[in-house]
Amino acid sequence: MSGMHRDRVRSSVSRQKIRTVIQLCSAVLFNGFLSGLKNVRIFTGKTKSFCVPVLNCYSCPAALGSCPFGSLQAVRGSSGGRFPFYVLGSLMLFGVLLGRLICGLLCPFGLIQDLLSRIPVKKVSLPEKADRHLRYVKYILLAVFVIALPAFLRDDSGSSLPWFCKFICPAGTLEGGIPLVLFNKDLRSLIGPLFWWKVLLLAAILAAAVFIPRFFCRYMCPLGAFYSLFNRFSLVRMSVNTDSCISCGKCREVCPMSIDPVHQISGAECILCGRCRDACPASSISLDLPAFRTKPGRPHAESTEGGSATS
Numbered sequence: 001m002s003g004m005h006r007d008r009v010r011s012s013v014s015r016q017k018i019r020t021v022i023q024l025c026s027a028v029l030f031n032g033f034l035s036g037l038k039n040v041r042i043f044t045g046k047t048k049s050f051c052v053p054v055l056n057c058y059s060c061p062a063a064l065g066s067c068p069f070g071s072l073q074a075v076r077g078s079s080g081g082r083f084p085f086y087v088l089g090s091l092m093l094f095g096v097l098l099g100r101l102i103c104g105l106l107c108p109f110g111l112i113q114d115l116l117s118r119i120p121v122k123k124v125s126l127p128e129k130a131d132r133h134l135r136y137v138k139y140i141l142l143a144v145f146v147i148a149l150p151a152f153l154r155d156d157s158g159s160s161l162p163w164f165c166k167f168i169c170p171a172g173t174l175e176g177g178i179p180l181v182l183f184n185k186d187l188r189s190l191i192g193p194l195f196w197w198k199v200l201l202l203a204a205i206l207a208a209a210v211f212i213p214r215f216f217c218r219y220m221c222p223l224g225a226f227y228s229l230f231n232r233f234s235l236v237r238m239s240v241n242t243d244s245c246i247s248c249g250k251c252r253e254v255c256p257m258s259i260d261p262v263h264q265i266s267g268a269e270c271i272l273c274g275r276c277r278d279a280c281p282a283s284s285i286s287l288d289l290p291a292f293r294t295k296p297g298r299p300h301a302e303s304t305e306g307g308s309a310t311s
Contacts, residue, residue: 016275023110026107027108034062036060042061054102057165063176071087072087076160077154099272101236104272110217116209116210122211138221138224142222166194168220170216213257214257217256232266238285240285257270261276
Protein backbone atom coordinates (compact mmCIF):
# COMPACT_ATOMS: atom_id res chain seq x y z
CA MET A 1 0.00 0.00 0.00
CA SER A 2 1.50 3.32 -1.06
CA GLY A 3 1.89 6.12 1.43
CA MET A 4 -0.61 8.30 -0.47
CA HIS A 5 -3.22 5.54 -0.51
CA ARG A 6 -2.65 4.82 3.18
CA ASP A 7 -3.13 8.49 4.02
CA ARG A 8 -6.35 8.59 2.00
CA VAL A 9 -7.73 5.52 3.82
CA ARG A 10 -6.89 7.07 7.18
CA SER A 11 -8.57 10.32 6.15
CA SER A 12 -11.69 8.41 5.05
CA VAL A 13 -11.88 6.54 8.36
CA SER A 14 -11.43 9.80 10.24
CA ARG A 15 -14.23 11.48 8.29
CA GLN A 16 -16.50 8.50 8.93
CA LYS A 17 -15.89 8.84 12.66
CA ILE A 18 -16.59 12.57 12.49
CA ARG A 19 -19.81 11.88 10.58
CA THR A 20 -20.93 9.37 13.22
CA VAL A 21 -20.11 11.82 16.02
CA ILE A 22 -22.20 14.51 14.30
CA GLN A 23 -25.10 12.07 13.99
CA LEU A 24 -24.83 11.09 17.66
CA CYS A 25 -24.66 14.74 18.76
CA SER A 26 -27.72 15.51 16.68
CA ALA A 27 -29.64 12.61 18.26
CA VAL A 28 -28.70 13.85 21.74
CA LEU A 29 -29.58 17.45 20.85
CA PHE A 30 -33.06 16.49 19.68
CA ASN A 31 -33.55 14.02 22.55
CA GLY A 32 -31.88 15.69 25.51
CA PHE A 33 -34.64 15.34 28.09
CA LEU A 34 -32.88 12.56 29.97
CA SER A 35 -35.17 12.66 32.98
CA GLY A 36 -38.00 11.79 30.59
CA LEU A 37 -36.26 8.51 29.87
CA LYS A 38 -35.83 7.88 33.55
CA ASN A 39 -39.38 8.78 34.60
CA VAL A 40 -41.07 7.76 31.32
CA ARG A 41 -42.92 11.01 30.81
CA ILE A 42 -43.21 13.21 27.75
CA PHE A 43 -41.47 16.57 27.84
CA THR A 44 -43.93 19.48 27.52
CA GLY A 45 -41.59 22.46 27.85
CA LYS A 46 -41.41 25.54 25.63
CA THR A 47 -39.09 23.94 23.08
CA LYS A 48 -41.86 21.51 22.14
CA SER A 49 -43.42 24.45 20.27
CA PHE A 50 -40.58 24.25 17.74
CA CYS A 51 -40.19 21.70 14.97
CA VAL A 52 -36.93 19.80 14.61
CA PRO A 53 -35.86 19.10 10.99
CA VAL A 54 -36.01 15.28 11.30
CA LEU A 55 -38.46 12.48 12.06
CA ASN A 56 -38.32 12.57 15.85
CA CYS A 57 -41.50 11.54 17.60
CA TYR A 58 -43.24 14.05 19.88
CA SER A 59 -44.09 11.12 22.16
CA CYS A 60 -40.49 10.07 22.67
CA PRO A 61 -39.88 10.62 26.41
CA ALA A 62 -36.57 12.36 25.67
CA ALA A 63 -37.72 14.55 22.75
CA LEU A 64 -37.19 18.28 23.23
CA GLY A 65 -38.93 19.38 20.04
CA SER A 66 -41.79 18.35 17.80
CA CYS A 67 -41.67 16.17 14.72
CA PRO A 68 -42.45 18.37 11.69
CA PHE A 69 -44.73 15.83 10.03
CA GLY A 70 -46.48 15.03 13.29
CA SER A 71 -47.13 18.75 13.72
CA LEU A 72 -48.21 19.13 10.10
CA GLN A 73 -50.80 16.37 10.42
CA ALA A 74 -51.97 17.60 13.82
CA VAL A 75 -52.60 21.16 12.60
CA ARG A 76 -54.11 20.16 9.26
CA GLY A 77 -56.19 17.45 10.87
CA SER A 78 -57.56 19.61 13.69
CA SER A 79 -61.15 20.74 13.76
CA GLY A 80 -61.50 23.42 11.13
CA GLY A 81 -58.48 22.21 9.18
CA ARG A 82 -56.23 25.22 9.70
CA PHE A 83 -53.45 25.69 7.18
CA PRO A 84 -50.09 24.85 8.82
CA PHE A 85 -48.21 28.02 7.83
CA TYR A 86 -45.59 27.78 10.58
CA VAL A 87 -44.85 24.07 10.15
CA LEU A 88 -44.73 24.22 6.36
CA GLY A 89 -42.60 27.36 6.49
CA SER A 90 -40.15 25.65 8.86
CA LEU A 91 -39.92 22.62 6.58
CA MET A 92 -39.30 24.79 3.53
CA LEU A 93 -36.60 26.73 5.39
CA PHE A 94 -34.87 23.50 6.41
CA GLY A 95 -35.10 22.29 2.82
CA VAL A 96 -33.70 25.47 1.29
CA LEU A 97 -30.82 25.66 3.77
CA LEU A 98 -29.73 22.02 3.95
CA GLY A 99 -31.79 19.84 1.63
CA ARG A 100 -31.22 16.14 2.25
CA LEU A 101 -28.05 16.82 4.19
CA ILE A 102 -30.52 16.59 7.07
CA CYS A 103 -31.10 12.94 6.13
CA GLY A 104 -27.40 12.22 5.77
CA LEU A 105 -26.05 13.86 8.92
CA LEU A 106 -28.80 14.88 11.35
CA CYS A 107 -31.55 12.25 11.38
CA PRO A 108 -31.46 9.82 14.37
CA PHE A 109 -33.34 7.15 12.42
CA GLY A 110 -30.79 7.53 9.64
CA LEU A 111 -28.05 6.92 12.21
CA ILE A 112 -29.75 3.71 13.33
CA GLN A 113 -29.87 2.50 9.72
CA ASP A 114 -26.21 3.38 9.22
CA LEU A 115 -25.23 1.36 12.29
CA LEU A 116 -27.32 -1.60 11.14
CA SER A 117 -25.72 -1.50 7.70
CA ARG A 118 -22.31 -2.05 9.32
CA ILE A 119 -23.33 -5.58 10.30
CA PRO A 120 -21.04 -7.75 8.16
CA VAL A 121 -23.54 -9.54 5.92
CA LYS A 122 -23.76 -9.61 2.16
CA LYS A 123 -25.72 -6.59 0.94
CA VAL A 124 -28.64 -6.93 -1.44
CA SER A 125 -29.05 -4.96 -4.66
CA LEU A 126 -32.59 -4.87 -6.02
CA PRO A 127 -33.15 -5.13 -9.78
CA GLU A 128 -32.83 -1.71 -11.37
CA LYS A 129 -36.46 -1.51 -12.48
CA ALA A 130 -37.80 -2.54 -9.04
CA ASP A 131 -35.46 -0.10 -7.31
CA ARG A 132 -36.53 2.74 -9.59
CA HIS A 133 -40.24 2.14 -8.98
CA LEU A 134 -39.89 1.59 -5.22
CA ARG A 135 -38.24 4.99 -4.81
CA TYR A 136 -41.58 6.58 -5.69
CA VAL A 137 -43.26 4.96 -2.67
CA LYS A 138 -42.01 7.70 -0.34
CA TYR A 139 -43.66 10.33 -2.53
CA ILE A 140 -46.93 8.39 -2.42
CA LEU A 141 -46.71 8.19 1.37
CA LEU A 142 -46.06 11.95 1.48
CA ALA A 143 -48.98 12.78 -0.79
CA VAL A 144 -51.49 10.32 0.69
CA PHE A 145 -50.70 9.70 4.37
CA VAL A 146 -49.13 13.04 5.31
CA ILE A 147 -51.14 15.47 3.16
CA ALA A 148 -54.34 14.09 1.65
CA LEU A 149 -55.83 11.83 4.34
CA PRO A 150 -55.38 14.28 7.26
CA ALA A 151 -56.79 17.07 5.07
CA PHE A 152 -59.83 15.36 3.60
CA LEU A 153 -60.81 12.29 5.64
CA ARG A 154 -62.50 13.72 8.72
CA ASP A 155 -64.94 12.57 11.38
CA ASP A 156 -68.20 14.26 12.39
CA SER A 157 -66.36 16.79 14.54
CA GLY A 158 -64.19 17.87 11.62
CA SER A 159 -61.02 16.31 12.99
CA SER A 160 -58.70 13.85 11.28
CA LEU A 161 -56.14 11.27 12.34
CA PRO A 162 -52.38 11.75 11.95
CA TRP A 163 -52.35 8.92 9.44
CA PHE A 164 -48.62 8.52 8.85
CA CYS A 165 -47.75 8.78 12.55
CA LYS A 166 -50.52 6.45 13.64
CA PHE A 167 -50.18 3.68 11.08
CA ILE A 168 -46.67 3.78 9.61
CA CYS A 169 -43.93 5.91 11.19
CA PRO A 170 -41.19 3.51 12.42
CA ALA A 171 -39.30 6.32 14.18
CA GLY A 172 -42.35 6.99 16.35
CA THR A 173 -42.68 3.31 17.21
CA LEU A 174 -39.02 2.99 18.15
CA GLU A 175 -38.63 6.28 20.01
CA GLY A 176 -42.10 6.70 21.50
CA GLY A 177 -44.37 3.68 21.38
CA ILE A 178 -42.01 0.94 22.54
CA PRO A 179 -40.33 2.86 25.40
CA LEU A 180 -43.67 4.08 26.75
CA VAL A 181 -45.16 0.59 26.71
CA LEU A 182 -42.04 -1.06 28.15
CA PHE A 183 -41.71 1.26 31.12
CA ASN A 184 -45.31 2.29 31.78
CA LYS A 185 -47.33 -0.70 32.97
CA ASP A 186 -50.59 1.26 32.76
CA LEU A 187 -50.21 1.49 28.99
CA ARG A 188 -49.67 -2.23 28.50
CA SER A 189 -53.34 -2.98 28.96
CA LEU A 190 -54.08 -0.69 25.99
CA ILE A 191 -51.92 -2.66 23.55
CA GLY A 192 -53.90 -3.83 20.56
CA PRO A 193 -53.46 -4.96 16.93
CA LEU A 194 -52.31 -1.50 15.82
CA PHE A 195 -49.34 -1.56 18.19
CA TRP A 196 -48.25 -4.99 17.01
CA TRP A 197 -48.68 -3.95 13.38
CA LYS A 198 -46.33 -1.03 13.94
CA VAL A 199 -43.80 -3.17 15.81
CA LEU A 200 -43.87 -5.70 12.97
CA LEU A 201 -43.41 -2.92 10.40
CA LEU A 202 -40.53 -1.44 12.40
CA ALA A 203 -38.86 -4.85 12.67
CA ALA A 204 -39.20 -5.39 8.92
CA ILE A 205 -37.70 -1.98 8.13
CA LEU A 206 -34.78 -2.47 10.52
CA ALA A 207 -34.12 -5.96 9.17
CA ALA A 208 -34.20 -4.63 5.62
CA ALA A 209 -31.72 -1.89 6.59
CA VAL A 210 -29.17 -4.56 7.50
CA PHE A 211 -29.16 -5.85 3.90
CA ILE A 212 -30.10 -2.67 2.01
CA PRO A 213 -28.37 0.44 3.43
CA ARG A 214 -30.74 3.30 4.22
CA PHE A 215 -33.74 1.19 3.20
CA PHE A 216 -36.27 3.52 4.81
CA CYS A 217 -34.58 6.62 3.38
CA ARG A 218 -34.53 5.16 -0.12
CA TYR A 219 -38.07 3.90 -0.32
CA MET A 220 -40.35 5.01 2.50
CA CYS A 221 -39.43 8.29 4.18
CA PRO A 222 -41.91 11.05 3.26
CA LEU A 223 -39.75 13.68 4.96
CA GLY A 224 -36.84 12.71 2.72
CA ALA A 225 -39.24 12.96 -0.23
CA PHE A 226 -40.14 16.50 0.81
CA TYR A 227 -36.51 17.59 1.22
CA SER A 228 -35.60 16.03 -2.11
CA LEU A 229 -37.69 18.73 -3.78
CA PHE A 230 -35.16 21.29 -2.53
CA ASN A 231 -31.96 19.28 -2.93
CA ARG A 232 -30.88 20.67 -6.29
CA PHE A 233 -31.01 24.30 -5.15
CA SER A 234 -30.41 24.10 -1.40
CA LEU A 235 -27.69 26.22 0.16
CA VAL A 236 -25.48 23.16 0.78
CA ARG A 237 -24.69 20.95 -2.21
CA MET A 238 -22.10 18.54 -3.50
CA SER A 239 -20.44 18.70 -6.89
CA VAL A 240 -18.12 16.68 -9.09
CA ASN A 241 -15.11 18.03 -10.96
CA THR A 242 -15.58 16.25 -14.27
CA ASP A 243 -12.11 17.22 -15.46
CA SER A 244 -10.32 15.30 -12.72
CA CYS A 245 -12.84 12.42 -12.37
CA ILE A 246 -11.25 9.15 -13.51
CA SER A 247 -14.57 7.22 -13.74
CA CYS A 248 -13.36 4.49 -11.38
CA GLY A 249 -16.81 3.89 -9.87
CA LYS A 250 -15.60 3.87 -6.26
CA CYS A 251 -18.08 6.60 -5.32
CA ARG A 252 -20.98 4.48 -6.51
CA GLU A 253 -19.72 1.44 -4.59
CA VAL A 254 -19.88 3.23 -1.23
CA CYS A 255 -23.07 5.27 -1.75
CA PRO A 256 -25.67 4.17 0.85
CA MET A 257 -28.46 5.36 -1.45
CA SER A 258 -27.10 3.30 -4.36
CA ILE A 259 -26.94 6.16 -6.84
CA ASP A 260 -24.21 7.19 -9.27
CA PRO A 261 -22.73 10.33 -7.69
CA VAL A 262 -21.01 11.37 -10.93
CA HIS A 263 -24.39 11.94 -12.57
CA GLN A 264 -26.81 12.21 -9.65
CA ILE A 265 -24.92 14.06 -6.94
CA SER A 266 -27.14 16.56 -5.10
CA GLY A 267 -30.10 15.11 -6.97
CA ALA A 268 -33.33 13.98 -5.36
CA GLU A 269 -31.87 10.73 -4.02
CA CYS A 270 -28.55 12.13 -2.73
CA ILE A 271 -28.40 12.55 1.06
CA LEU A 272 -25.08 14.49 0.93
CA CYS A 273 -23.48 12.13 3.44
CA GLY A 274 -20.02 12.60 1.95
CA ARG A 275 -19.08 8.94 1.60
CA CYS A 276 -18.47 9.38 -2.12
CA ARG A 277 -16.09 12.24 -1.40
CA ASP A 278 -14.19 10.10 1.08
CA ALA A 279 -13.83 7.25 -1.43
CA CYS A 280 -12.80 9.35 -4.43
CA PRO A 281 -9.11 8.65 -5.23
CA ALA A 282 -8.91 11.78 -7.42
CA SER A 283 -10.49 14.14 -4.86
CA SER A 284 -13.02 15.15 -7.53
CA ILE A 285 -16.03 15.44 -5.22
CA SER A 286 -16.59 18.40 -2.93
CA LEU A 287 -19.18 19.67 -0.48
CA ASP A 288 -19.65 23.39 -0.96
CA LEU A 289 -21.95 26.39 -0.79
CA PRO A 290 -22.70 27.33 -4.41
CA ALA A 291 -24.77 30.33 -3.37
CA PHE A 292 -21.67 31.97 -1.87
CA ARG A 293 -19.30 31.40 -4.77
CA THR A 294 -17.93 34.79 -5.73
CA LYS A 295 -16.04 33.61 -8.79
CA PRO A 296 -15.92 30.40 -10.78
CA GLY A 297 -13.37 27.82 -9.69
CA ARG A 298 -12.56 24.56 -11.35
CA PRO A 299 -15.27 23.16 -13.66
CA HIS A 300 -17.88 21.34 -11.59
CA ALA A 301 -20.91 19.33 -12.51
CA GLU A 302 -23.93 19.00 -10.25
CA SER A 303 -26.75 16.53 -10.65
CA THR A 304 -28.22 15.95 -14.07
CA GLU A 305 -31.01 13.98 -12.41
CA GLY A 306 -34.43 15.51 -12.83
CA GLY A 307 -36.63 12.94 -11.12
CA SER A 308 -36.72 10.99 -7.91
CA ALA A 309 -35.56 7.65 -9.14
CA THR A 310 -32.15 6.57 -10.27
CA SER A 311 -31.38 6.11 -13.90
